[in-house]
Amino acid sequence: MKDVSIIIADDHPLLLKGLYEELIANDYNVVGQASDGMNALKLILQYRPTLALIDIDMPFLSGFEVVKMAKEKGIPTNFIVLSFHKEVSYLCQAKALQINGYLLKEDSFFEIERCIHAVAKNQTYFSPSLDSLTLHSANDELKKLTLLTSSEVTILKLVAKQASNINIADHLCVSVRTVEKHRSNIIAKLALENSTNTLTHWAITNQKVIQEL
Known part of the structure; x- marks a missing residue:
């Protein structure tokens, strides 16, 4: 050595x-x-x-x-x-x-x-x-994140910064409806509960991980 x-x-x-x-x-x-x-x-x-x-x-x-x-x-x-x-x-x-x-x-x-x-x-x-379960959980979370497209990752990073759908749409020069569709896809891929603010809470909690994507 x-x-x-x-x-x-x-x-x-x-x-x-x-x-x-x-x-x-x-x-x-x-x-x-x-x-x-x-x-x-x-x-x-x-x-x-x-x-x-x-x-x-x-x-x-x-x-x-x-x-x-x-x-x-x-x-x-x-x-x-x-x-x-x-x-x-x-x-x-x-x-x-x-x-x-x-x-x-x-x-x-x-x-x-x-x-x-x-x-x-x-x-x-x-x-x-x-703990092996903790390691498996970490692996599972990362596998879910790898399912996201580059556009979805960009939106998720903005969600983590608590940007509104309108602000995200303005920032990316797309419609609010497009942002909402992306958010819906992200929720599905991450297997999150489809309710108000669920994605925002998840993104804020996992902000440090998201920024490494």
């Missing part, structure tokens, strides 16, 4: 220090460490490491934002996120961003090593501590 360069980022000093020391003690090549998202991104752009282990909740830029911005710049780094979050919405965001590994901060260093080795081989690794 000496040929595998690693950058780590976490805004908790003790967790960052502990992770760094464990990695160094086990002969991993840690080329940089950061305590916030902005510095993590700078290091990733500078060193283009093989792997980056980053916390999701960090100042300035979240771990997900770091991943998205690095990928947009064509950085080939594989990403492993570290988090306390087990919710479907977070797993959906990770999968939508095609993040290679998702670990929980409760996981042992042994689990971190297993993840690093898997991701270094371009495999995907999600913590075994995650």
Whole structure:
């Protein structure tokens, strides 16, 4: 693993220090460490490491934002996120961003090593501590979203921003009736209850996932 360069980022000093020391003690090549998202991104752009282990909740830029911005710049780094979050919405965001590994901060260093080795081989690794039903739910939600057309995705993003049908129609230069038809199709594809504001509530709740589409 000496040929595998690693950058780590976490805004908790003790967790960052502990992770760094464990990695160094086990002969991993840690080329940089950061305590916030902005510095993590700078290091990733500078060193283009093989792997980056980053916390999701960090100042300035979240771990997900770091991943998205690095990928947009064509950085080939594989990403492993570290988090306390087990919710479907977070797993959906990770999968939508095609993040290679998702670990929980409760996981042992042994689990971190297993993840690093898997991701270094371009495999995907999600913590075994995650509930299988939660993972299946995340997969199911993403599968539903892949059924949407590009026009429907655009409208869904605007719905998530609480834009009205009239505003969406004006923005896209289409009729209100066209927007209503798209909304109806989206509701059907996402298997949502067809009632007033159902789609709006769903879109707001899943806004972060939608923006990654």
